[in-house]
Amino acid sequence: MRDIFNNAVSLCARIHEKKFLVLNFVLVLLLFCVFPLFLLLKGADVLLVRQAARNSLKLNQELEKNLDELSLFSSNDRFAHFLLNSVCKTASGTKRDIREAQQQIKKLHHAYPGHFIFVVSDLAGSLNEELSEEKGFAYLYRQAFSLFDELEASQNTAAINSMETRLRRLRPLLGDMLRENDLLAPLLPGHAGRSIMVSGSEKKFHLWYGKGQDFRIMAYISRDFIKSDNGLKWVSTKLNTRQNHIVTGYTSFPPDMDAINRMLSETEAAKVIRALAEHEEIRAKSDDPEENSQISCRFLTQKYRGFSYRKKTSGHELSATLALAASIGKALFLILFVLGVYNLRNPISLSIKLKMALFFAYAILLPVLIIASITGEYIQQTEAEIIENLKRQSNKTLEKIDSGYEWYLVQMSEKVKKLIDQSYADLLANGEKAKWATELNAKLHEQVDHDEVFYIDSAGKDLMFGFSPRVTTNHTFIRKICSVTIKLVIANTPDDSGSNVYTPYYFALGGHTKPGQINYLGVGDVDLNHYTHFSTDSERNLENSYLAMVLWKDARLQMNYIREQLRKKSLILSQGDLAIFNRESGELVFSPFTDQTGMLNFFNKLEGMQVSVNPALQLADNEYIAVAIPGHKLNKLALVTLLPRKLLTDKINRIMLFAALAFVFLCLITSTSAWLLSSWIFRPLDELKTGMQAISEHNFKVRLNVVCNNEMGKLIKAFNDSIETLQDLEVARIVQESLLPDQYLKHNNIEVMATTKAMSRLGGDYFDILKISDNRLIVFVGDATGHGIPAALSMAMAKSVFIYESIDNTDHVKIMSQLHALFARLRAQGVKDFMTAACAMIDTQTGEVEIINAGHCYPILLKNGAKQAELLTKITGLPPGFSRNLKVVPTAIKLEPGDNLVFYTDGLVESCNAEEQIFGFTGLQNAIAETCNADMRLHTDLIFARISRWQTEVMDDQTVVMVRYS
Secondary structure, eight states, rough: OOHHHHHHHHHHHHHHHHHHHHHHHHHHIIIIIIIHHHHHHHHHHHHHHHHHHHHHOOOOOOHHHHHHHHHHTSHHHHHHHHHHHHHHTTTTTOOOOHHHHHHHHHHHHHHHHTTTEEEEOOOOOOOOOOTTTTSSOOHHHHHHHHHHHHHHHHGGGGGSHHHHHHHEEEHHHTTTTOOOGGGGGGGGGGGGGOOOESSSSSSSEEEEEEEEEEOOEEEOHHHHHHHHHHHHHHHHHHHHOOOSSSEEEEESSSOOOOHTTTSHOOOOOHHHHHHHHHHHHHSSSOHHHHHHHEEEEEEEEEEEEEEEOOOOHHHHHHHHHHHHHHHHHHHHHHHHHHHHHTTTTTTSOHHHHHHHHHHHHHHHHHHHHHHHHHHHHHHHHHHHHHHHHHHHHHHHHHHHHHHHHHHHHHHHHHHHHHHHHHHHHHHHHOOOOHHHHHHHHHHHHHHHOOSEEEEEESSBTTTTTTTOOOOOOHHHHHHHHHHHHHHHHHHHHSSSSTSSHHHHHHHTTOOOOOOSSOOOEEETTEEEEEEEEEEOOTTTOGGGGGGEEEEEEEEHHHHHHHHHHHHHHHOOOSSSSEEEEEETTEEEOSSSSSSOOHHHHHHHTTTTTOOOEEEEEETHHHHEEEEEEEEESTTEEEEEEEEEEHHHHHHHHHHHHHHHHHHHHHHHHHHHHHHHEEEOOOOHHHHHHHHHHHTTTTOTTOOOOOOOSHHHHHHHHHHHHHHHHHHHHHHHHHHHHSOOSEEEEEEETTTEEEEEEOSSSOOOOEEEEEEEEEEEEEEEEEESSSSSHHHHHHHHHHHHHHHHHHHTTHHHHHHHHHHHHHHHHHHHHOOOOOOEEEEEEETTTTTTEEEEEOOOHHHHHEEEEOSSOOTTTTOOOEEETTTTTOOOOOEEOOOOTTOEEEEEOOHHHTBBOOTTOBOOOHHHHHHHTTTTOOSSHHHHHHHHHHHHOSSSSSSSSSEEEEEEOO
């Protein structure tokens, strides 16, 4: 123990002695390790959370899409339509012929034996004895097919003549429950089509009809098929075959554990059952976000619930792999960052470039991470806030609509009371009851849009029978109860209109009401609202006493209220759009979009009284944030508020813009600080700057001080070596320029203009102009191979020949002969460099020209007034030195006044554009002709300007010598 204490005291003493080193270590650890690591982890977490949210949204959309297909075929009338439609048409919509239809019928009988009875006819209505399973009643079937043809042509039952009479005739054959409003169901497009319920029989429960290429078909569908799970079984098998990583299925409710276990493992099945219980609000929602994102559930029918489950396969493993890779990447980045900071303490082993890179990395990375972290959290908060505000707005709008509904019912009650009171007076005054009933029904329909009306006397007779539409089925029972009620009122309640006088009626039907108001009344599986009014004369005669009852379907009454609010424009949101859905009929009451498929899919996912949110609902090529809330008093309707997601995107873009501006501002500050710091610390940079300035001033005598031994020191040494070479080249350039004559010369009737542009400081192009006598002039153009020193030497040798021969009043033949002899000797000694040349002897009085071409470019002649320059291709020859015994033979031409003779080097014709196309002889000919000008200097300048616009880079020296005879 004493040794441990002594060691601790000794350690503390050493730390105290080196307290500054310890402090430096702590600061480096905090600034370069802990703080960057915290920011990296924070930024990475934000990015991973956003990516996880996007992945979750994408997965949820995929699961919901599967459930949409499952929900579509949960109703077997739609599934029957899908199967039977395939008998008439292919998947692409092409109509089948009778042979193809026969094969499809066999397949259906094989897949679903005993569930379909087919009646097939030709287009004229004659039954096909082979395919039809109903042989009798051919005449009635022909009438049925004729009616279906008319329906297909008009798409409107109201346009069919004698519809009710024809249906009354066909009901004994097709089904006594066949209704006019259902007839168009098999003709509806897409997924809206379905079969029709026509009877309660076992074999002919539903009816479907269609038309092929050369046949008509009618099919009866059994009750067992419609009540079964055939559609769900077919679509779940199809989806699971198509997708390996997602299992889509259905189960009866409460869940069938054995059925789910056949598709999933025991653990996965347990998760699905928990999700179904949460969906039905039987148990609390799980707090595990991963489990919630793997399963989607859907109410399909009263008996079945659907689910779509994402297995932990490749997608989950990929996410785990990405998360692991991100963790490893963060660790590696941290290690490299710490190693880089450690190397900053050893400037000898660290290059200047790496120093600057590390400095900028630390100076810029930290602000970036801070801004990214704050921006990511703020964007998430903004999105959540917008959705929450949309929920509040939806609730506020729904409360407003709900509160107005009660007042609407009061107003409707007053309208109905007024109409019934007026009709009672008319009934007593008018003995024609048929006309009276027709008028009453019309007035009620016009003012209150009712579904059914009873007007029953004390004998139980309904005066509105045959004049009012019907939604109830127990008419006899209602008439009997109303008759008893009238008698009891007359007998027992002399004048008590303020109390419930219809006790027998309401006790019999289970109603609870107050007189003079519209109240809810459930009759069978139909939700109704009703207004009941008792009318009698002043003497309370039984024969003049009537009980009137006006009925509305609950959904119709609520929809009428919504339509009235829409007409008054009282349903206007402060932000976004509004849509309303009839949950009973599955139809949109109001929508701001013409394409209603996406909206209907979203509404159909509403369950119970749950609020549904879709942050990215696709509607009409745009995305919307959608919040759907079922009504409370308007329980048959649901309201959705839609906010264009572009508003959220724009807000996020503004946040990103501010973040980007902040980042740019911080980068500017950091960059400026780094630049200032580098200018103070890195002296080698100042030395290099001094050297570069000296070069720009053509001062090649300056030499830089080698102030360090690292890469910058080596660069300074290389700079000093290069500047010596530049000094030599500068001297050579000055000498070379002194060898060239003046650019312009006029001698008698001849003008000569020469322009040259060297690719490098030492060019290989050479030209010369020499007066031989009072009327003779020699023009010489040469092009040495290569660039730099070798080309300059070739040029100097040509100049020496020219000077030597000009001493003795020479001519062009001697000059070119000497040039041939000189380069022949050089080639014999192994020199590979050579040059091309062209030499012309010009009579300045007459314009006669003799040209010798030694491997040079063809001269170009532009005649006076010509629109096209001529390429003198016949003036050719070998380059100097390519033949020892070459005999030089000039070619003579005659210039006319205004003619231009142009000599040039190959740098012009070989210049290339961005597509690597060469300018060529044709291009040069066009340029010379199109830029022709009386000013020769301007003419040559325009030619070079044309070349400059064409070429992307100067690849060779370029020279033009123009001779004009005036």
